[in-house]
Amino acid sequence: xxxxxxxxQALSIQEGENATMNCSYKTSINNxxxxxxxxxxxxxxxxxxxxxxxxKHSGRLRVTLDTSKKSSSLLITASRxxxxxSYFCATDVQGAQKLVFxxxxxxxxxx
Amino acid sequence: xxxxTQTPRYxxxxxxxxxxxxxxxxxxxxxxxxxxxxxxxxxxxLFEYFSETxxxxxxxxxxxxxxxxxNSRSEMNVSTLELGDSALYLCASRSGYNEQFFGxxxxxxxx
Numbered sequence: 001x002x003x004x005x006x007x008x009q010a011l012s013i014q015e016g017e018n019a020t021m022n023c024s025y026k027t028s029i030n031n032x033x034x035x036x037x038x039x040x041x042x043x044x045x046x047x048x049x050x051x052x053x054x055x056k057h058s059g060r061l062r063v064t065l066d067t068s069k070k071s072s073s074l075l076i077t078a079s080r081x082x083x084x085x086s087y088f089c090a091t092d093v094q095g096a097q098k099l100v101f102x103x104x105x106x107x108x109x110x111x
Numbered sequence: 112x113x114x115x116t117q118t119p120r121y122x123x124x125x126x127x128x129x130x131x132x133x134x135x136x137x138x139x140x141x142x143x144x145x146x147x148x149x150x151x152x153x154x155x156x157l158f159e160y161f162s163e164t165x166x167x168x169x170x171x172x173x174x175x176x177x178x179x180x181x182n183s184r185s186e187m188n189v190s191t192l193e194l195g196d197s198a199l200y201l202c203a204s205r206s207g208y209n210e211q212f213f214g215x216x217x218x219x220x221x222x
Contacts, residue, residue: 031209040148040199042115043213088154092209097167098144099203099211101154 006089006102014110019076021105023089024069030092032065032072033099036085043088046074079109112138115204115214123220129190132217136183136204143185144211145177148199157200160185189219197221 007022023032031050035043049056049065049072056063062075076083086106090099116135124130136143145157156169160179177187183204189196197220203211 033211035213040216040218042201042215043203045210045212048208048210090154090211092211097142097159097161098156098169099146100156101146103153 006087006105008105009103010106010108012108012110013079015079015081017079019079019083019107019109021074021087021089021107023072023074023102025072025089025091025100025102026070027091028094029067030094032063033090033092034061034063034072034074035088035090037088037104038085046087076107079107081109081111083107084109115202115212117200117202117214117217119217120215121218121220123222124192125222126192126194128192129188130192130219131186131188132200132202132219134185134187134202134204134214136185136202137206137212140204140206140212141183142205143179143183144203144205145185145187146201146203146213147171148201148216149197154201157187192221194221 005024033048034046037043047058047063049063060077065072086104088104090101118133142161144159148154158168158177159166163179174190179185199216201216203213205211
């Protein structure tokens with residue numbers, strides 16, 4: 001079963017706009033990782049945020065983590081058509097040696 | 112450094128057959144995990160290996176099995192294939208910083 005929920009399930013924006021995706025989870029975690037997937041291909045690792053971190057940046061990506069609310073958000077700034085993909089959050093569950101995935105957000109960037 | 116490789120990329124089998132999928136992790140990574148992705152169930156954890164030992168197993172029937180070799184390469188086997196086993200099977204290797212990097216996947220179709 002899925003660890004948590006991602007919101008929204010689908011998001012369509014214009015190129016150049018910012019996209020925000022949210023992820024909630026249920027159990028204690030070591031870290032939370034975000035991935036991108038294009039059309040059923042492999043998952044591309046975007047960023048990892050540890051449980052003791054609150055915010056992390058990588059290029060146009062900004063990730064926040066609120067462990068008290070068991071939630072995370074991924075912000076993509078200045079979106080491009082190439083950002084069109086599905087985005088997944090995955091929690092590295094404490095003591096489990098596995099990632100538990102949300103159901104993903106389908107992001108469409110319109111030119 | 113080469114990424115995670117998986118072979119074969121595509122596979123078509125018939126019900127009742129068995130299949131073996133292979134995964135080579137990133138050089139130096141000793142942990143390998145397997146995940147199944149389907150439209151209905153999303154991404155689900157199958158098992159995780161570290162130094163040839165299975166450390167965790169997901170909620171899948173015994174028809175799903177795996178192993179890891181001394182060079183960290185891993186194989187998973189599915190016996191007595193069912194239609195519902197059609198999926199994208201993804202392998203991931205874990206870095207020393209706990210980032211998990213995925214391969215391109217093996218698309219299994221069971222007819």
